[in-house]
Amino acid sequence: MKHIKSTAVPINIENIDTDQIIPARFLKATSREGFGKNLFRDWRFENDDEAQPKKDFPLNDSKWKGRILVGAKNFGCGSSREHAAWAIKDYGFDVVISSFFADIFKNNALNNFLLPVQVSDDFLQKIFDAIETDPNTEIEVNLEHQTIGIPTIGIEEKFDINSYKKTCLINGYDDIDFLLSIRNDIEGFENKRKAVGAA
Amino acid sequence: MGKSLVEKIWDAHVVKTIDGGPSVLYIDRHFIHEVTSPQAFAGLRKRGLPVFRPKQIVATADHNVPTILQHLPIKEELSRQQVDKLVSNCKEFGIELYGLGHPYQGIVHVIGPELGVTQPGMTIVCGDSHTSTHGAFGTIAFGIGTSEVEMVMATQCVLQSKPKLMRINVDGELNPGVLSKDIILYIISKLSASGATGYFVEYAGSTIRGLTMEARMTICNMSIEMGARGGLIAPDEVTFKYLEGREFSPKGKDWDAAVAKWKELYSDQDAKFDSEINIKAEDIQPMITYGTNPGMGIGVDQSIPAEQEITEKEKAGFLKSLQYMGLQAGQPIKGQKVDYVFIGSCTNSRIEDLRLVAGFVRGKKKASNVEVWVVPGSKQVEKAAQEEGIDKIFEEAGFQLRQPGCSACLGMNEDKIPAGKYCISTSNRNFEGRQGPNARTLLASPLTAALAAITGKVEDVREYFN
Numbered sequence A: 001m002k003h004i005k006s007t008a009v010p011i012n013i014e015n016i017d018t019d020q021i022i023p024a025r026f027l028k029a030t031s032r033e034g035f036g037k038n039l040f041r042d043w044r045f046e047n048d049d050e051a052q053p054k055k056d057f058p059l060n061d062s063k064w065k066g067r068i069l070v071g072a073k074n075f076g077c078g079s080s081r082e083h084a085a086w087a088i089k090d091y092g093f094d095v096v097i098s099s100f101f102a103d104i105f106k107n108n109a110l111n112n113f114l115l116p117v118q119v120s121d122d123f124l125q126k127i128f129d130a131i132e133t134d135p136n137t138e139i140e141v142n143l144e145h146q147t148i149g150i151p152t153i154g155i156e157e158k159f160d161i162n163s164y165k166k167t168c169l170i171n172g173y174d175d176i177d178f179l180l181s182i183r184n185d186i187e188g189f190e191n192k193r194k195a196v197g198a199a
Numbered sequence B: 001m002g003k004s005l006v007e008k009i010w011d012a013h014v015v016k017t018i019d020g021g022p023s024v025l026y027i028d029r030h031f032i033h034e035v036t037s038p039q040a041f042a043g044l045r046k047r048g049l050p051v052f053r054p055k056q057i058v059a060t061a062d063h064n065v066p067t068i069l070q071h072l073p074i075k076e077e078l079s080r081q082q083v084d085k086l087v088s089n090c091k092e093f094g095i096e097l098y099g100l101g102h103p104y105q106g107i108v109h110v111i112g113p114e115l116g117v118t119q120p121g122m123t124i125v126c127g128d129s130h131t132s133t134h135g136a137f138g139t140i141a142f143g144i145g146t147s148e149v150e151m152v153m154a155t156q157c158v159l160q161s162k163p164k165l166m167r168i169n170v171d172g173e174l175n176p177g178v179l180s181k182d183i184i185l186y187i188i189s190k191l192s193a194s195g196a197t198g199y200f201v202e203y204a205g206s207t208i209r210g211l212t213m214e215a216r217m218t219i220c221n222m223s224i225e226m227g228a229r230g231g232l233i234a235p236d237e238v239t240f241k242y243l244e245g246r247e248f249s250p251k252g253k254d255w256d257a258a259v260a261k262w263k264e265l266y267s268d269q270d271a272k273f274d275s276e277i278n279i280k281a282e283d284i285q286p287m288i289t290y291g292t293n294p295g296m297g298i299g300v301d302q303s304i305p306a307e308q309e310i311t312e313k314e315k316a317g318f319l320k321s322l323q324y325m326g327l328q329a330g331q332p333i334k335g336q337k338v339d340y341v342f343i344g345s346c347t348n349s350r351i352e353d354l355r356l357v358a359g360f361v362r363g364k365k366k367a368s369n370v371e372v373w374v375v376p377g378s379k380q381v382e383k384a385a386q387e388e389g390i391d392k393i394f395e396e397a398g399f400q401l402r403q404p405g406c407s408a409c410l411g412m413n414e415d416k417i418p419a420g421k422y423c424i425s426t427s428n429r430n431f432e433g434r435q436g437p438n439a440r441t442l443l444a445s446p447l448t449a450a451l452a453a454i455t456g457k458v459e460d461v462r463e464y465f466n
Helices: A083-091 A103-110 A122-132 A163-171 A175-181 A183-197 B005-011 B037-047 B077-093 B110-113 B128-137 B146-155 B181-189 B213-226 B236-243 B250-264 B313-326 B351-361 B377-387 B392-398 B446-457
Strands: A004-006 A008-011 A067-069 A095-098 A115-118 A140-142 A147-150 A155-158 B014-017 B024-025 B029-032 B055-058 B094-100 B123-126 B140-143 B157-159 B164-171 B199-204 B230-232 B276-281 B287-290 B296-299 B340-345 B369-376 B422-425 B440-443
Touching: A067 A122, A083 A103, A095 A122, A095 A140, A103 A163, A103 B146, A103 B199, A115 B005, A122 A147, A122 A155, A140 B340, A175 B146, A175 B157, A175 B199, A175 B236, A175 B377, A183 B014, A183 B422, B005 B140, B005 B199, B029 B110, B029 B146, B029 B351, B037 B077, B037 B146, B055 B110, B110 B123, B110 B128, B110 B213, B110 B377, B123 B128, B123 B146, B128 B140, B128 B213, B128 B230, B128 B236, B140 B230, B164 B181, B181 B213, B181 B276, B181 B287, B181 B296, B199 B213, B213 B230, B213 B236, B213 B351, B250 B422, B276 B296, B340 B351, B340 B446, B351 B446, B377 B392
Parallel strands: A008 A067, A067 A095, A095 A115, B029 B055, B029 B123, B055 B094, B123 B140, B164 B199, B164 B276, B199 B230, B340 B369, B340 B422, B422 B440
Antiparallel strands: A004 A140, A140 A147, A147 A155, B014 B024, B024 B157, B287 B296, B287 B440
16 A cells, blocks of 8 residues: 555546446445446446447556546545445555545545545646556555656656555554544543533 | 634534544434445444444435335345345344334435434434435534444544535525525535535525525535535524424423523634635526536526536536436527426425425326326325325326335435436436436426426426416
């Protein structure tokens, strides 16, 4: 998770909502596994038929591959379904790049070790241009230094992530472990509220 | 400096703040449903953890349930399994479940308020983005993912960074035939589907104050459709009157004490907002969407934007959207034929919505080219509709009054709109495939939908009110 260097798959569409990432009819599973095969189901296949892939959709075009997905502005809007993050991760992506993420999706991604990297509009355009010109272009993401760049064309930008989440991602910690470790604080908080008659 | 309503509630729920990170926010009420909870329960089981505060969780089955013949086993096997799983999980972990057949069953965001579980000043979460609905009561309510559902089950807390604050003031008289659904569709059309991302939105102003609780819920419900983490309205006499006497509302002395505390829940005069927007009620028309995100809305008497009005960046998305919808740039939306009418969802399935629709269609018949589904938000709404004779009005009009559930809002249960068909819908999302693969959704108010049911096409309700 610290350092990822990979080619990328571009989906240059704004407002990619979680219903596109994984349609509701595939949310019936009760485990977290196997959602990748239905990632972008209705953009990938004609008539809901795996035998009829839509050839112009990037996931169906063999020239696009890699562990990085690049989407346009407002990626992951709509439904809170974490299945969207599971599907992207299960398909084989470790990083999603956009100029803007919907809040719930961003949290869901982080909770599944899928790194959302928010870049400026300009930088996003440069990424799209570079990988569309040469699909073998590698993007380098350094979580420790919080940088994203394309070494071959010499571009780089810093990205934001809060230091708590960064530590979690680098060390493989999860929020539940952290919350369980402060259970005394939580119980103390409850007792204090009871004492003042709140809730 | 004074505090905003969000800050007052937020600050009262922060257990601790992590350096350079989010706050640990204590959650008062947690709603769960069958779709986003099974993996959370599995997670607890794997860690060998109990549910920390089971009495603060309320469960119901809504997304997967059929809306006819609910007394029979669910036909779709995976849906049935998921609903059954909720039953066994709630039993194992000691959580109250208002499942199929229970008189309190219904859409999670309908039953919380109607049972009085939702109360001012609370923090409320649910693994569902429309949790913002509960903000109508002056709560911090927001949707979370399944990992967070597990966190709340395990510790009654989530980690959240403090949101930015936006206030949207709506003032003045609404035009006849304009409903709260039109207000929120108008706001989203102005701000876009991402215009409030990162913000909690407080809705204020005389128009908002003049709305009923159910109308306020419709507005807060769709806050997420402009990206907001939540939306809320300061509680007032309307709120207190709605809550008084409900199943889980405080009673007697507790009620008086609660109301006294709730009266302190407002934004102080000198509270600071990162963004403030003013809207005149008289500018709002009956709204309808033409595209594939809720920001693509226009007044029913307006035309879809022409290609040259769209920025270069947005053009590809705009054209893709219109191609999906089978509509042309620049064309008027009025007169557009519809095939289905869906009145329901956590946005507009409450008894006031049904009364309004019934009042409008009484003595009329649906157009022969449309199928009309009215899906009550809960068993209690269904019961009230029957007691008030609304069911008879719908029957005479040729509308199907179905049983409670999310129904055709999300293309997950049996109620789907066929490919290529147009559905005028009172729900909240018009995304591609939302109501079924290749279904075409036009979002509108219950009145605009009711009128389309009668005429078979998109019309302007104002012409029928003048």
